[in-house]
Amino acid sequence: MNRKRLVLFGVALGLVLAGGVVGWWGHTDGGDLTIRETQIETDGGTIDAYLYVPPGVTPDDPAPGVLATHGYINSKETQAPFAIELARRGHVVLAIDQTGHGYSDPPAFSQGWGGPPALAYLADHELVDEDRIALEGHSMGGWASVAAAATYPDRYESMVLAGSSTGSSGAPPGNATFPRNLGVVYAEYDEFHWLMWETETAPAAPESEKLQSVFGTDERIETGRTYGDVESGTARALYQPGTTHPGTHHSPTAVGQVVEWIERTTGGDTSLDPDDQVWHWKELGTAVALLGGFLFLFPTIGTLSEAGALSAATRSVPEPVAERDRGWLVSVALTALLPVVTYYPLMLLGSEAMPLTAVTPQNETNSIVLWVLGNAAIIALLLIVWHVRSDRTFAAARDRYGLDAGDGAGTLGRSVAIAGGTALALLALLFAFDAVFGLDFRAWVLGLKLPSALHVRIAAGYFPAFLAFFFALELLLHGRLRTPAATDSLPRAIAGNVGLLAGPFVGFLAVQYGWLFATGALPVPITALQAIIAFQFVGVLVGVGAVSTYSFHRTGRVWVGAVLNALLVTWLVVASQATHLPL
Missing domain, CATH: 3.40.50.1820 (Alpha/Beta hydrolase fold, catalytic domain)
Incomplete structure (x- = not known):
């Protein structure tokens, strides 16, 4: 294991430990x-x-x-x-x-x-x-x-x-x-x-x-x-x-x-x-631990991607397809605007249109699922239009998108193992944190809880929809939008993708709450629940952008990032939502 990765493991675990001690002290009043x-x-x-x-x-x-x-x-x-x-x-x-x-x-x-x-x-x-x-x-x-x-x-x-x-x-x-x-x-x-x-x-x-x-x-x-x-x-x-x-x-x-x-x-x-009051120490501690858990993902991805047979799933980062031209700027603008523009309509439609069933028993998760599927469809359409207009074939760009399967099922299986192993490592860390300190990873309305057996069962039904979205997002971020500068510099690539995904929601919330503080009401009052959920979107999309980009640069392919983000986000969403059917 290289020294930088070892240091990052130490920092991450140190934050989790320090957060647990501070959080426990605040939670129990010393x-x-x-x-x-x-x-x-x-x-x-x-x-x-x-x-x-x-x-x-x-x-x-x-x-x-x-x-x-x-x-x-x-x-x-x-x-x-x-x-x-x-x-x-x-x-x-x-x-x-x-x-x-x-x-x-x-x-x-x-x-x-x-x-x-x-x-x-x-x-x-x-x-x-x-x-x-x-x-x-x-x-x-x-x-x-x-x-x-x-x-x-x-x-x-x-x-x-x-x-x-x-x-x-x-x-x-x-x-x-x-x-x-x-x-x-x-x-x-x-x-x-x-x-x-x-x-x-x-x-x-x-x-x-x-x-x-x-x-x-x-x-x-x-x-x-x-x-x-x-x-x-x-x-x-x-x-x-x-x-x-x-x-x-x-x-x-x-x-x-x-x-x-x-x-x-x-x-x-x-x-x-x-x-x-002392409760804020509990909140500070769990927030620090959440940050530590997030940082823990990166050396875990890096370690697993180089471990024994799993290393066969990785390759060097391919050359980019995109250049910073006018078409690229239009793609960036659409990527930034469309998720926010579709947020209220698709979220509200999802809560009404998607039925509660044994597979889809959580009303607000249904809303999020319709939003992610709608955006996956939009991304797919934009990619098709771009390829047609630029007279490119998808087959020719496949390898440079990180879509190649290497030796086939073996590469895909190893990629899933890297993603699954990383998610399981985070789950084990959270289990230990809960066992020692009696706390979860949490910052205000964003919390990562240990899933119950029922949560795991429900998550299995929602996972394919999230996987489809994150697969489409990988193609967009690391295909159509990845430039030579983002290929050569991992920190620049992470910063750019995090800003592109989370930045529009920060602006969206600034408009919504600026209006609320100025007038005493949201621009569209009936969207109150969706506005509050959007705060969680900011934190989630920061994590998604960083995990996706790091995984791509470590493996040279889209598979690990898509599967890992789908696992983590499905876990986070399902464990934090209400279940509306007696399962």
């Missing part, structure tokens, strides 16, 4: 908190959860309890900021995977989004004071909280809806007395203002008639003011932190507001100031 993996058995299947237990809590000395529930296409890990800070203040916190999310059994949306059975479990837990229980839910998790409160009205004392509402998408409606002692933490730039509190803009939430009816007033609601009375269960307060919908569970201000309300209404330990 080891003071005990975090137990918990399964709640119900008639509708198993609900997976973390139970955060503060020091000194025993069956003889129980503590106030909090049920914390994440939003749509998230998992219990995104509730860590709330869970950590509430547990530090003496609450036993149950953070669940909603039904059909994370490791909880599908289908999604069943059993009141998982809220009622989770509340029943928490209220009966020996470590919890059943007379002092609060509910906290972000986005769709708020609907789970409202459903739990309606099912068991005598088993909780207060509630916080973070970026959520009553009476939306089947959640029970609210009024001046239900839910009990309600705190609403609603971001000033929440993308779902039209869905949650039915206003034209997010900043207009205090003027929402729906919210006012819950507060028992017909006047504009004053943020920070307490309406009603805690003792009678009619207390209400509205907070508007200056963040977005997904930012609500990553905002020190919002976390502090949630903590303050729950402590006020359940009598928790108020000795810590709401601004005294």
Whole structure:
């Protein structure tokens, strides 16, 4: 193994280790908190959860309890900021995977989004004071909280809806007395203002008639003011932190507001100031570990591509087909623009047009699949047009595209082995990280989780679509767009391809959120979910561009990059999405 590769292995593993130590420290408050993996058995299947237990809590000395529930296409890990800070203040916190999310059994949306059975479990837990229980839910998790409160009205004392509402998408409606002692933490730039509190803009939430009816007033609601009375269960307060919908569970201000309300209404330990927070160390640690896991891919690819019989799958990088002429510039422009232009139409169409089946049981994955297949078709069409207009034959360009199969099935098999071995090495690294630190690789809304057996089964159905897309992308990046400069310099090639793939989505999000911050609403409000998903696209496309380019330069062919990216992205997407059928 060459020295540079050894150093990169060391850097990658060092980042994973350092990230794990820092993340564990933040997640457990320096080891003071005990975090137990918990399964709640119900008639509708198993609900997976973390139970955060503060020091000194025993069956003889129980503590106030909090049920914390994440939003749509998230998992219990995104509730860590709330869970950590509430547990530090003496609450036993149950953070669940909603039904059909994370490791909880599908289908999604069943059993009141998982809220009622989770509340029943928490209220009966020996470590919890059943007379002092609060509910906290972000986005769709708020609907789970409202459903739990309606099912068991005598088993909780207060509630916080973070970026959520009553009476939306089947959640029970609210009024001046239900839910009990309600705190609403609603971001000033929440993308779902039209869905949650039915206003034209997010900043207009205090003027929402729906919210006012819950507060028992017909006047504009004053943020920070307490309406009603805690003792009678009619207390209400509205907070508007200056963040977005997904930012609500990553905002020190919002976390502090949630903590303050729950402590006020359940009598928790108020000795810590709401601004005294450590959860960000957990988030920093898992983000550093995610970076380390990403860097780990490159020396692994390089090592496997030179290992024994697998080295027969590699060759030198072929000469490029393209030159930096006018046609090349047009191709670059189309490559940059088309994925963004097709993003909203194909994503929205996919959620409606692709049926939920045993092979395609995840609604948002279906949206992504239609987008990738649509773009694969566009890439294929552009390549055909370019070859016809330039009077080239595909057969003549095949070798220079990295499409040759060497000795046939042997080369293809070795290429698949290199890709599969790299993915398995990353899986083993994540398994060890989870076993030692109890964490996953995660940066805000982008998280790489260990797949469950069900995730593996579902991924097998989606894998061919992602493989088709990444095969087409390989042909585009390393065929039509690869110039002599990108052939001679690996760093330049990686930078160019990463910028070409991820850069347009950065610009796209800048326009979307610039509009939101200026006007209080997205340009097309109903695209709120797709706008939030686009943040993950930026991180994914950075990884795709780098892995694809590095693999091509190490093997001289497109096979490893296409298969490896398809494996990794299918894994990441499927494990992070909601499953909508009872498989």
